[in-house]
Amino acid sequence: MLHLLKKSIPNIFTSLNFLCGCFASYLAFKNLFEAAFLLVLFGTFFDLFDGFFARIFKVESDFGLQFDSMADLITSGMAPGIVMYNLFMETGVNEFNYTIYILKNEFTFSFAPLALVGFLIPLASSIRLAKFNIDKDQRFDFKGLPAPANALFIVALPLLIEHPLFSSIKSLLLSYGTLFILTLVSSLLMNLRLPLFSFKIRTSSLKDYSYQIFIIISSLPAFYFLGWASVPLIILIYLILNFLKNSIT
Template identity: 40%
Template sequence: MNIKKHIPNSITLLNLFCGCIAMVLVSEKDFEMAFYMVCLGIFFDFFDGFFARLFKVSGPLGLQLDSLADMVTSGVVPGYIMYFLLTNSQHEISSNPWMPFLGFIITLGSCYRLAVFNLDTRQTNSFIGLPTPANALFILSLPLVLKYSDSLFVLEFLTNQWVLLAITLFSASILNAEIPLFSLKIKKFNLKDNALQIVFLFLSFFLLIFFQYLGIPLIIIGYVLLSVVSNIFKLDEKKNR
């Protein structure tokens, strides 16, 4: 029995397990522990692929398991978070009790992105559209920003139902947008080929130090903006050749 071939899939299942625990924690409104469980799930999500490549046991089963686990941890959980945020928002758009369920548009967008990702051969070394783990961190950080922020503007902004619905639609859209985003994987150990990744990592470090939980959505937004700027420079370089 080849134990090595089961290690990556076992790690993937740990990702799913973390997502299940996060779901329970969200239902108990323990958003902070839910955030950390999703972070742990994303950690496992990174290393299942690492060990699959290391042991040379990559296969279609692992690919499907990975997407199914991500669907819970990075798809259902953020949709559930947005459902709670919309339920407790201060500015009601409608008295319709079904309105908060629109938060699960994030889950639908995540599901579609994961299905496309499995079929899209262009996303081997980079991403097209925001990866579901990054989107999950963005959404799960919002209740923590609300909890720890002293800014009246931030509090009013993130409890406004219009704003939350706009974030929901933006989230589902950016997941599936035809925007190339750079990968954080370092394949060549030199400054030139990894300059963008290094700048992003330093930016992320300072945003977390100075803004704490608020730094997380800023990091995700910064990731998208840096990718867009990088794409523009690459297009200019091609035109000038």
């Protein structure tokens, strides 16, 4: 009975991650970006702890690994993809009406073809997650930007764009060119073999976590002034610090 309980706890956290992703996708579709961000944030929190408890209780399994990736595909793939699609829509891209006939039934719908670029994010996320599942070198550090980190960057973009401190460059941030570049770069960063440090605990020595501590300390002022809108900037600091670390080691 105790073993069954231990085995179920990681899957419960994964299930919560999956549900957060589903609700976040729905809220993103409704342009409720702040609520969608919070649910992706909660999903990322649950994603951290499903693996943690699986290791602590020694109940890691192939099922848990695959279930975790399926949940991440929703929370870290589909939800940010919908957010980016809607951001593209806000740039004023043309929307067209289409009619299709299936078994003598007529279906009319509309969408903006140029905004479909946003769905490169769930595609790139699915490739990233598949690579992670078969790569034994990513147990403690990452090769490429983790899908959850990329998701937080994307779903927090609307908060950054709407923040009063960035009102003077809002038109630049919310332009098709900027969003197109961000979509391509974020999709590439997830799948490049770029070494990135993680926040997983390996030793009890603080000196082994100097970069992680620096990220936390440097993020505090940004979070104080910008709140959740600081998340894209924090992810950017994380990437820059990794580039510097890789260049000197």
